[in-house]
Amino acid sequence: MKIVLAGATGFLGRALLARLAADRHQLVVLSRDPGARPGPARLVGWDPAAPNGPWTAEVDGADAVVNLAGESIAGARWTAARKRAILESRLAATRSLVAATLGAARPPSVFLSASAVGYYGPRGDEIVTEDTAPGSDFLARVCVKWEAEAAPAGTARTRLVCLRTGLVLERDGGALPEMLLPFRLGAGGPLGSGRQYWPWIHRDDWVEMARWALDAPKLSCAINGTAPEPVTNRTFARELGRALHRPAFLPAPALALRLALGEMAGALLLSGQRAVPDHAERLGFAFRYRDLPAALGAIFGS
DSSP: OEEEEESOSSHHHHHHHHHHHHTTOEEEEEESOTTOOOTTSEEEEOOTTOTTSTTHHHHTTOSEEEEOOOOOTTSSOOOHHHHHHHHHHHHHHHHHHHHHHHTOSSOOSEEEEEEEGGGGOOOTTOEEOTTSOOOOSHHHHHHHHHHHHHGGGOSSSOEEEEEEEOEEEOTTSSSHHHHHHHHHTTOOOOBTTSOSEEOEEEHHHHHHHHHHHHHOTTOOSEEEESOSOOEEHHHHHHHHHHHHTOOOOOOBOHHHHHHHHTHHHHHHTSOOOEEOOHHHHHTTOOOSOOSHHHHHHHHHTO
8 A cells, every 4th residue: 555644753653654664555754844754654745835735646646644743732831822833733734635635636545634532521430432522622622623624535435534542652752751750759649639531542552543444444433542441540640650660659739730731731631531442342443452551561561
């Protein structure tokens, strides 16, 4: 297959590229950075603001398009400008790729577009599936608009899959390395009340789910990129401490987190979703790491 990927040089994109390269696919990475090093893929310059640019020729005749582009949600405190960048980077990238797909004489058979479980907003202990209605906070609004921008790509000739990703775990990137220092100093523990659910997934399973979505001809919907057994933050902290052989009993007060991180603390740390991968499991996707102890054991060799 010829697969065109945008936003593929980050934590998730690099791992997906390596797996697709091992499958011997022809890979093209679209990037705004001419100095990007996409490893096994061919680099093509990309400007989302130029929908008729030369890069669109790569989409015409491709078998699949993968859209992972967007500013980091956790990269900095959420000012008004930062929130605009988070939203607009996702909409502009998706809009340009959809336009290229719709304008192709030979459009790709599948368009895989990133989204996030933030789509559902804070849900307490309610079990959340892909059929649950969206929330109304900032991240939910971003995800709703993001998926709406991708929606026109779904046609009789192109399957559309929106991958609503949860907390992706691996030790070389994402959120997990940021959590380790307090535990290693003996100061790890739950955040706030600890009762909020964290829908997690091991990166290997996320990569396999993305790969499976590209190959599954009956899949044309949103899927939750989360493990089948989400846990509360208190349980997450306990299991992480156990995997590191460190204590996990010192809570981080919600007020302190809100003072340090502002609105981002509430959205990313102090609330969550008990999201489960209902669609993926019903369509036959098999997880390697279904429970958190197995996933952390694989990551830390414990």
